[in-house]
Amino acid sequence: MSEQLAVGLLGYGTVGSGVAQIIHEHQEKLQHQIGCEVQVTKALVSDMGKEREVPSGHIEFTTDADDVINDPKIDVVVEVMGSIEQARGYILQALNNHKHVVTANKDLMALHGTELLQVANDKRCDLFYEASVAGGIPILRSLTEGLASDQIQKVMGIVNGTTNYILTKMANDNRSYDDVLAEAQELGYAEADPTADVEGYDAARKVAILATLSFSMNIDLDDVCVKGISNVTEEDLAYSKQLGYTMKLIGLANRTEDQVEVSVQPALLPNEHPLASVKDEFNAAYVYGEAVGETMFYGPGAGKLPTATAVVSDLVEVMKNMRLGVNGNSAVLPQYEKNLKADEDIFAKYFIRLHARDLPGTFSSLTSLFSELDVSLEKILQLPVPESDVAEIIIVTHNASKSAYKSMLKQLNELDVVVEVKSSYRVEGEEA
Amino acid sequence: MSEQLAVGLLGYGTVGSGVAQIIHEHQEKLQHQIGCEVQVTKALVSDMGKEREVPSGHIEFTTDADDVINDPKIDVVVEVMGSIEQARGYILQALNNHKHVVTANKDLMALHGTELLQVANDKRCDLFYEASVAGGIPILRSLTEGLASDQIQKVMGIVNGTTNYILTKMANDNRSYDDVLAEAQELGYAEADPTADVEGYDAARKVAILATLSFSMNIDLDDVCVKGISNVTEEDLAYSKQLGYTMKLIGLANRTEDQVEVSVQPALLPNEHPLASVKDEFNAAYVYGEAVGETMFYGPGAGKLPTATAVVSDLVEVMKNMRLGVNGNSAVLPQYEKNLKADEDIFAKYFIRLHARDLPGTFSSLTSLFSELDVSLEKILQLPVPESDVAEIIIVTHNASKSAYKSMLKQLNELDVVVEVKSSYRVEGEEA
Structure with a gap:
């Protein structure tokens, strides 16, 4: 040489x-x-x-x-x-x-x-x-080195600076998505066509890379279930805050035994979760390994x-x-067959915000629906919507499968007492 | 071979x-x-x-x-x-x-x-x-690798799990130091003789190692100015919380041009600082490098x-x-003469809590003292102490030198209107 x-x-x-x-x-x-x-x-x-x-x-x-x-x-x-x-x-x-x-x-x-x-x-x-x-952030090297003596169970990443900037400003200043996006574009934090960032596609690419490496499975972009932040409202952020949550666009790679789930979505984290304090355009990756436990890496995502x-x-x-003389050894080629979880096997807590008629019996119709679906509730917040006969109701469930969650949304929309399901988000980073 | x-x-x-x-x-x-x-x-x-x-x-x-x-x-x-x-x-x-x-x-x-x-x-x-x-946490390797293409300006570490556990429990549950320490000893989180942990000596050893490596200067244990947490009270934590701060035992290594300061003390961080969310027995190191900017590493400190x-x-x-064939090259031997800051060159914001007589004129005596010392104030909180003629006053200063801070404490204690200076802490992690 x-x-x-x-x-x-x-x-x-x-x-x-x-x-x-x-x-x-x-x-x-x-x-x-x-x-x-x-x-x-x-x-x-x-x-x-x-x-x-x-x-x-x-x-x-x-x-x-x-x-x-x-x-x-x-x-x-x-x-x-x-x-x-x-x-x-x-x-x-x-x-x-x-x-x-x-x-x-x-x-x-x-x-x-x-x-x-x-x-x-x-x-x-x-x-x-x-x-x-x-x-x-030296996240890929940390995962690779970690893998040499550990098994990665979960990665949660804030891997897109633009969306984190937008969510931070919306939450801190009580401003609308459109308003903050326009400002971000002016400042050069968001592109003229912001689609790749705000719809979560950029984050999805990064989480596909992270999941492929962490689980040694060939995770394609198509395997990543993606939801962006363009429908997030000031109200969602205000009620999240009231319940002690911070919203982040989370790239999630999660393993249970040999099955994995890979997704990107705006999710609510308890304020005290290490990822909740990642502000503005910063990136971070939270990793849970079987041997080492919880670690997090935080730093600039670009520049x-x-x-x-x-x-x-x-x-x-x-x-x-x-x-x-060891080139070609460090690459972690996918070693395992891809094994994606079905909706029945993906469990999470959910935050659901809806408008319902402010009548006697509304509450019991709602709770009996949840009880039929075998979903138990952790938190309920009800507030009157000013100058209307409608109540704002926020529900945080205990763990429910994604398929139960889908039925829940469908049936809520069909209930007579429900005017509209305004929004719903996963809650991550808490014990079930 | x-x-x-x-x-x-x-x-x-x-x-x-x-x-x-x-x-x-x-x-x-x-x-x-x-x-x-x-x-x-x-x-x-x-x-x-x-x-x-x-x-x-x-x-x-x-x-x-x-x-x-x-x-x-x-x-x-x-x-x-x-x-x-x-x-x-x-x-x-x-x-x-x-x-x-x-x-x-x-x-x-x-x-x-x-x-x-x-x-x-x-x-x-x-x-x-x-x-x-x-x-x-791979903090030494990250610092060493970072040094290859960057200059480290500041390291702030939560490097002692026992004290972080105690401060977390005191703040969350409004409990006294003695009470939480006794529990920590029972649970095996603190030793029968907790001195090395609670007085900051363990953290001082770690910050001496971090500072020696970060600044390439031979920082001795004697160079580390150490204060522990054994005098921290529930009241300190409650008022800190009220002002938006979280208290942590911070190991600090700070450089301004070629002068450095190395210390360990309970310090107040704004709640939104990445280190503020490091809970229980977890460790973390926040590093500011000239090229890469802010990074943080979080994980278990022991086990x-x-x-x-x-x-x-x-x-x-x-x-x-x-x-x-490159052994002996990676060690970062101290390359520079040690150059420690004098008290006049160490600047920080301070949180001061005192009891003063609840009389007309008290406030102006206090403020004129600060103005004589050329220290400006950022926040003041005054509350009556129940069933007494005394007021609880909390002051957060703007940046002041450590020597000005020492004079300030001395002169406050000598003021007629001051009953007692109850406690004082550095405030870190904010812009001056």
């Missing part, structure tokens, strides 16, 4: 230039860890004419990806260009050329992770992707230096493995 | 037997990570006759430490026996025999860490001690499997380094 390790970048935007900067500025520390020199030698860009910051004069820029992925002198390819199909093609070619790969591309890993990891494994190459989930730092930590790992 | 790495244990109690168990049960995964077999070959015990769980038949027990530390076939010595002087002697001898060392001994590392790391460095050996601070897992993660690191 040569005494210099060469890195080729696919993409030289915010993250790519951050990676080059960190490798340049921390060269000595990196050499101490790895045992040899590390250099970024080439970078793929789309426009040669663009002015860019280059930390040292040695990076050769090119607009031809082959210059990077077919260069026999390059040991590791770092993909930070985004896109799905093109990135997939480049990474496959790099792996086929026996190059190790580090990527920050969550869309790619959520859709094609298992295929790419399989190819990497066949070629005895490393494929690392720490930066794809919660950039500033140039946090993300580039995650990429560099992957690079260090690849290079240590190269020198150890 | 041989194709089997041999580990010798000094101590085979809870943690030692946990290490042997994990190495046995996860042998295949460990081999995948390291590239060769790992075995515990010998263990030092004090009583040969005692019955003990042994995961495989291959461990040779001995009552003579030399059998372990002078065995040329042993590559790594794991010290999990406790004690200070004896452990120090064994570790020095092991290092002099060119063996790598993993220890879980916080007392030893806080008192002799710099000396031992220096010897390890001279011998090009690794000396790792992840399990010495917050067993279930057989969490601590043994931390020891095994150190072992994996040592063994990877052996195969890489």
Whole structure:
């Protein structure tokens, strides 16, 4: 093996230039860890004419990806260009050329992770992707290391900064979803088309990656049951608060024996749950392992230096493995058959808010419905709705199966005394 | 290098037997990570006759430490026996025999860490001690890895489970310190002599280790300014709560340019601070790095499997380094001269609770005293003390130097209108 390790970048935007900067500025520390020199030698860009910051004069820029992925002198390819199909093609070619790969591309890993990891494994190459989930938090490495001596039972993640920012502002300032979204767009925290964030699709990709790794099952994006935050109202947040809950968009991966559930939804957490205090655009992952118990990792989910730092930590790992001759061992390829829970086996507590006629007998119609469905109630809050003959009723159930929950919603809507079921949410992070 | 790495244990109690168990049960995964077999070959015990769980038949027990530390076939010595002087002697001898060392001994590392790391460095050996601070949280590794591409500005840790349990119960159930301590002792959460925990000495050892690593300065135990929780009252907790704060025993390591402050004290955090939700016997470390920003790690601070897992993660690191030929590089030896802040340079907000005569003019005497000391006030709460002519007054200041704070306390006690200054605490985790 040569005494210099060469890195080729696919993409030289915010993250790519951050990676080059960190490798340049921390060269000595990196050499101490790895045992040899590390250099970024080439970078793929789309426009040669663009002015860019280059930390040292040695990076050769090119607009031809082959210059990077077919260069026999390059040991590791770092993909930070985004896109799905093109990135997939480049990474496959790099792996086929026996190059190790580090990527920050969550869309790619959520859709094609298992295929790419399989190819990497066949070629005895490393494929690392720490930066794809919660950039500033070493969550994938912690899960992988944890797995070496533990069994992961549950992961709950706040893995989308935009939605956490919106929910935090709505709750703190009693403002509407539309109002806060518009502000977030102005401030650059939300995109002009916010669909991927607010409908939970971005979080779903990350939770698919987390679940695949945690349970060693090939969890597809289609396996993730997704609900976003665009229907959350100020009233929902106000009543949640009154009952001691904080609403978060939670990516959930949950195992009971050999069956798993993977979902993304706005869920209510008790205020004292560690995830409840994760504010604004921060990310966090709460992990329950059989041996170690509860742990949580909290930090920035994005940003140039946090993300580039995650990429560099992957690079260090690849290079240590190269020198150890153990590349291709660290990838946790799905080992088990996917075994998803049916609705009958998914248990949770539910928060249900409805408007009912404020008449004698309303309450007993409601409670007898719950009792028929064998769902017991933990909390009930009833308030008059001003200037109407309607009562606002909030119910928090004890554990109920998802199928019982669905029947419950249907039958509540059919009850004469119920004007409208306004909203319902899962309650997580409490004992049953 | 041989194709089997041999580990010798000094101590085979809870943690030692946990290490042997994990190495046995996860042998295949460990081999995948390291590239060769790992075995515990010998263990030092004090009583040969005692019955003990042994995961495989291959461990040779001995009552003579030399059998372990002078065995040329042993590559790594794991010290999990406790004690200070004896452990120090064994570790020095092991290092002099060119063996790598993993220890879980916080007392030893806080008192002799710099000396031992220096010897390890001279011998090009690794000396790792992840399990010495917050067993279930990979905080030392995160700091070390973070340091490779970041500068740590601040660490705030809840690093003592006993005191966190006591403060949590006092606050939640409105109970007295003595009452909760007695219960904690009954339940085994506090020792018969609780001094080391409740007076903050245990936390001080851990924060000395954290500060030494974070700032690369040789922070001695004597450099840590320590205050425990034995004088905390129910009233303090009730008024803190009323003002939106949660009290925690905080180990603080804080840098401003090249000057540092290291302390342990009960401090008030805003309820929405991530550390405020760390309950019961859990530990957590909040880290502020220049590049990555805010991160927090949360988990169990002790326990057989969490601590043994931390020891095994150190072992994996040592063994990877052996195969890489980079042992002795990872140790972060103090590189900078210690430069401690004077009281004039330590700034914080303070919560002060006092009893004053309920007379006209009381308030203006108080406020003119603060104004003379150039300390401005953020919050004031005044309540009558039932059946007395005394008022309960709680003041939260804006940032003040520690020297101004000391003058303030002295002069408040000398004021005619003040009956007694009941208590005072730092307020941390807010903007100035």
